Amino acid sequence: xxxxxxxxxxAGAVALLLWATRMVRTGVExxxxxxxxxxxxxxxxxxxxxxxxxxALAIALQSSTAVTLLIGSFAGSGxxxxxxxxxxxxxxxxxxxxxxxxxxxxxxxxxPICLIAGTVMFRAxxxxxxxxxxxxxxxxxxxxLSLQMMNxxxxxxxxxSLLPVIIDYLSGDPVTAFLLAGLMTWLFHSSIAxxxxxxxxxxxxxxxxxxxxxxxLGVNLGSSVIAxxxxxxxxxxxxxxxxxxxxxxxxxxIVMLALYMTFRPRMDFLGADAVSQIVNAHILFNVIILIxxxxxxxxxxKATEAVVALSQPAEPEQPGEMEELSALNKAALAHPGQALxxxxxxxxxxxxxxxxxxxxxxxxxxxxxxxxxxxxxALDDRVDRLHAGIKLYLARIATGEMSEREAARCQELLGxxxxxxxxxxxxxxxxxxQAQKKLKRGIDFTPEGWRELSGFHxxxxxxxxxxxxxxxxxxxxxxxxxVAEKDRLRDVEKETSRRHFExxxxxxxxxxxxSSIHLDTIRDLKQINSLLASxxxxxxxxxxxxxxxxxxxx
Numbered sequence: 266x267x268x269x270x271x272x273x274x275x276a277g278a279v280a281l282l283l284w285a286t287r288m289v290r291t292g293v294e295x296x297x298x299x300x301x302x303x304x305x306x307x308x309x310x311x312x313x314x315x316x317x318x319x320x321a322l323a324i325a326l327q328s329s330t331a332v333t334l335l336i337g338s339f340a341g342s343g344x345x346x347x348x349x350x351x352x353x354x355x356x357x358x359x360x361x362x363x364x365x366x367x368x369x370x371x372x373x374x375x376x377p378i379c380l381i382a383g384t385v386m387f388r389a390x391x392x393x394x395x396x397x398x399x400x401x402x403x404x405x406x407x408x409x410l411s412l413q414m415m416n417x418x419x420x421x422x423x424x425x426s427l428l429p430v431i432i433d434y435l436s437g438d439p440v441t442a443f444l445l446a447g448l449m450t451w452l453f454h455s456s457i458a459x460x461x462x463x464x465x466x467x468x469x470x471x472x473x474x475x476x477x478x479x480x481x482l483g484v485n486l487g488s489s490v491i492a493x494x495x496x497x498x499x500x501x502x503x504x505x506x507x508x509x510x511x512x513x514x515x516x517x518x519i520v521m522l523a524l525y526m527t528f529r530p531r532m533d534f535l536g537a538d539a540v541s542q543i544v545n546a547h548i549l550f551n552v553i554i555l556i557x558x559x560x561x562x563x564x565x566x567k568a569t570e571a572v573v574a575l576s577q578p579a580e581p582e583q584p585g586e587m588e589e590l591s592a593l594n595k596a597a598l599a600h601p602g603q604a605l606x607x608x609x610x611x612x613x614x615x616x617x618x619x620x621x622x623x624x625x626x627x628x629x630x631x632x633x634x635x636x637x638x639x640x641x642x643a644l645d646d647r648v649d650r651l652h653a654g655i656k657l658y659l660a661r662i663a664t665g666e667m668s669e670r671e672a673a674r675c676q677e678l679l680g681x682x683x684x685x686x687x688x689x690x691x692x693x694x695x696x697x698x699q700a701q702k703k704l705k706r707g708i709d710f711t712p713e714g715w716r717e718l719s720g721f722h723x724x725x726x727x728x729x730x731x732x733x734x735x736x737x738x739x740x741x742x743x744x745x746x747x748v749a750e751k752d753r754l755r756d757v758e759k760e761t762s763r764r765h766f767e768x769x770x771x772x773x774x775x776x777x778x779x780s781s782i783h784l785d786t787i788r789d790l791k792q793i794n795s796l797l798a799s800x801x802x803x804x805x806x807x808x809x810x811x812x813x814x815x816x817x818x819x
Contacts, residue, residue: 271421278414282458285411288404290326295727296397297325315349316356316555323360327408329456332357333492337499337506347566350506351513355555358456358485358514362548365460369544372409379406391749415465422471432472439479443522446483447490456488460547467539474532474539478546479525482518485550489514501573509569513561517554593658601667601675608659608678609737615651615685616733618644622692623729623793626700627722630786631715633704638697645693652686655679677803681736684796691796695789699782710779711768717761721787724754725794732797741808744801751798758791 319336323329333354340350383403387396422428435442450459460481467477492507535542535549558565592610597603622644629638659679667675703709710718728750735743765783 271418271425274418275415278411278418279453279458279462281407281414282411282461283453283455285404285407286327286455286457288407289401290328290331292397292400292404293325293327296394296401315353316359319353319356319358320360320363322353323357324364327361327364327457329354329357329361329488330454330491330495332360333507333510334495337492337496337503340502340506347505347509347570348562351509351562351566352558354506354510355513355551355558358488358510358551359548359555361456361488362460362544362551365457365464365547366544368408368412368457368461369464369540373413376406376410376413379403379409391746393746412461412465415462416468419465419469419471422466423469428471432476436473436476439476439522439526442476442479443483443486443518446480447487450484450487451490454491456484459484459487460544464540464543467543470539474542477539477543478532479522481543481547482522482525482550484547486515486518489518504573505566505569508572509562509565512565512569513558514551514554517557518550521550521553591654593654595658595661598658598661599666601662601671604658604662605671605674605678608655608675611651611655611658612678612682612685612736613733615648615655615682616736618648618651619685619688620726620729620733622648622689623722623726626692626696627719629697629700630703630718633700635704638701641697642693645689648686648689652682655682673803673807678736680803681800684799688793688796691789691793696786699786699789703779703782708779708782710783713768714765714779714783717764718783718786721754721757721761721790724750724757725790725797728754728794729797732800735800735804739804739807741804741810744804744808745810747798747801748805751794754791754794758787761787 319332322332322335326332336350336353336357340347379402383399383401383406386399386402388399390396435445446459446463449462450456453459463472463477463480463484466472467474472480489511493504493511496504496507532542532546535545592607592614594603594607597607622641625637625641629641656679659675662675709715728747731743731747731750734740735747762784765780769780
């Protein structure tokens with residue numbers, strides 16, 4: 266088999282592994298993401314639990330980079346401290362290494378089982394949680410299948426005449442091998458994929474353990490660079506945790522490389538074969554960095570904060586208010602198709618602001634902050650300005666040039682914009698005062714009450730994202746799902762209220778103190794969900810799936 270064909274097969278195996286990893290991660294995020302975030306918020310307040318929490322989250326999401334970005338965003342919003350965030354990421358790296366260890370075993374029998382079970386779960390029901398669980402199981406099957414493909418793709422490399430020359434060169438130049446592995450991992454955006462590829466090559470005897478261990482250190486360097494690059498344009502507070510991870514893991518890999526090249530220790534204690542030595546070296550490295558990072562976390566945090574501060578541009582002497590760009594080009598008003606596209610872009614901007622407001626309001630319920638409350642109110646003012654501009658722009662489109670379909674789209678966008686403005690008003694005029702009341706009284710929800718409230722909010726936020734996507738793709742399947750979720754949440758609201766009144770009858774003190782806040786918030790969230798679900802009606806009406814009335818015929 267020619268070298269180019271071998272590379273195509275190997276690239277296909279790596280691509281399938283990356284795709285399967287993403288499938289598992291997105292399935293976990295969609296089914297359990299909000300629950301995981303709530304658990305993370307509570308456990309991350311304890312630095313000693315942070316590392317374990319990060320490890321568990323990395324195993325669930327199949328990616329330490331995803332965990333780093335998530336924790337970095339929490340640190341940026343003040344939900345967790347930078348110290349806890351850095352320790353949690355250290356644990357996430359250990360969790361990611363454990364995933365590679367699990368995948369190093371012979372799991373070939375699980376491939377057909379996972380593929381069959383995942384397909385059945387995904388197709389047997391419309392229930393979101395079961396469909397996402399099927400997605401996760403199917404993704405695990407694809408991950409194991411990709412490893413089999415990788416092993417098969419590397420088999421012909423044994424007979425290559427060029428590869429031994431390259432391996433000999435890299436063996437004599439460990440720094441180049443180290444940097445090459447780092448570049449490879451950065452291109453993959455996955456340390457798991459990098460380590461598994463090295464294991465496949467070592468398992469076929471193509472690279473020897475000494476070279477592979479040097480490249481494992483390079484994999485850790487490449488993995489530590491990914492998150493800082495992805496957050497380079499983020500607010501300074503969100504960049505602290507990713508940069509802290511780069512400082513600890515990246516610098517640690519360089520130090521370890523220097524020590525390894527100096528002392529050349531035997532690696533027999535890591536395992537009896539090359540594959541075991543590679544994966545165990547990967548785990549050992551991250552455990553060492555975790556242990557070393559515990560006493561050094563405070564110093565690393567200060568150094569990272571200093572680096573972030575230095576990278577910020579100086580404030581202008583006379584700062585002025587930046588002009589807010591608008592998609593509402595007046596020159597396009599005579600061309601309805603272009604004008605409606607412009608209006609759609611502007612409505613999408615409103616959607617983005619509403620999503621930010623929805624995410625921030627629950628954070629203010631959990632950790633009230635007067636400054637952040639003022640910022641949230643300012644966002645509603647921005648929504649009002651955008652709403653007024655969109656409404657005026659749609660009214661000025663040349664109606665005489667519109668087709669019937671364009672006229673319907675114009676009304677759809679206008680209705681959606683009005684509903685989004687109402688959602689913003691509910692958040693600021695109804696829910697924000699509840700958070701302020703909670704701050705003023707110094708009261709807390711019961712664990713059961715907060716779990717119900719945050720779970721209900723998570724469902725509404727998920728539905729909001731469906732509604733925002735629907736404005737663009739106008740997919741009837743998404744529209745049906747959105748309306749079905751409205752009916753489901755109505756039942757959830759009834760059950761939540763029933764459980765709340767049960768706690769009141771039992772005389773739970775915290776339930777009595779927070780009763781009005783709890784019930785009013787559930788009511789507001791339900792109203793928000795209803796407004797967002799109504800965005801689906803024009804799509805369903807156009808596809809002929811909307812009845813004229815919900816009243817039962819007499």
